[in-house]
Amino acid sequence: MSVSVGTEPRLAAVAVWVSTAARLVLGAVFLIAGGLKAIDSQSSVTAVRAYRLLPSSLATIVGWGLPFAEIALGLLLLAGIATRVIAVASAVLLLIFIAAVASAAARGLSIDCGCFGGGGEVAPGQTAYGIEIVRDVGLLLLAVWLVWRPRSRFTLDRLSGARPETQESP
């Protein structure tokens, strides 16, 4: 097995545990956020619509489908399957979330991001764009870390017999 980039094995060992934590946290957040939205699809559609970025029919499809995309990514992250690929997908998704919230803020909309269910219009002055973006950037950092260091503990990759798709030494 190709062991990691670094010259210091101790650092690599720490990185594996950091990756494990990043994978579990990101996976759990996605699973919870997706689950809450999937339960209340009406709110989910309303939340997507409130961004006023998509035409009505597309907003409905996204409102229905997006929570399940999050659930799928969350499950795969928790299982530790194809971590690097899933981390890339997660990072892309989080970038889209950040861009959407930023655009809502820039356009002066008064909405809740609907990140964990709920969402839609809120009273002006009740927005929390700053916190929402900081949270998403934090999650984005976890995803980027996993793209860089996908190898972690407690994954199904090894169980399934597939070789862990880990970093090749550069």
Next chain:
Amino acid sequence: MSNPKNLNARERTRLAAEQAAARKRDQRILISVVVAFVVLVVAGGIVFQAWRTSRAPSAAPPATVSASPVTITNGRPIPLGSADAPVTITLYEDFHCPHCADFEEQFGPTISQAQESGAARVELYPMAFIDEGSVTAANAMACAAEAGFGQAYYLGLFANHTLQWSDPQLIDLAAKVAGSPPSDAFKTCVMRRAHADWVTSMNAAADQNGVTQTPTMLINGKNVDLASLTPDSLKAMITNAAQK
């Protein structure tokens, strides 16, 4: 014994290359499986949610508030409950607004009770800004009030708020809440959007009255802060308003 190093400089290169190729192939298979999994989950989710919004409405909670047929007038809300009630509760709601459904779940029973006891009557402004279903539901609500089962229909609409409100669903709901197949007049009213102008006038009236969000509730014309409201405090407010 021959020296294995000797034997295999070339052999080992070949083996390594083979292993690398195998690893690549495994990876490609794994990625395909993962992509297929995500696509399947998302597609399944969309189909599931579509089913949830297009199924038939379930039975609604019974409405014990007797209702006589009302006349629908542009710009005027739907009255629900006794005209002599001392307290007027004004409600601005969109039948597809999730917060309205939450509001209805939390406070609906208290309001219904006040209507039943004759303490309060509701003036309903059904707004329609969320989607097409908001419009069809608001129109059908007016049809139902006109036909004399407005209160029951109102409860039924919120009890089934996740439905998209196609014409068949709206007609089906009328059958469920009224306990008998709805009249042809009702069906025509729903299908022809007979009260489309009235629905538009509701949005305009809300604008005019400075209502910027749903749900909005006023008791005897005074705005109620919903953030701190509990069913008990609502009950107290209605009692207080009745004594003034």
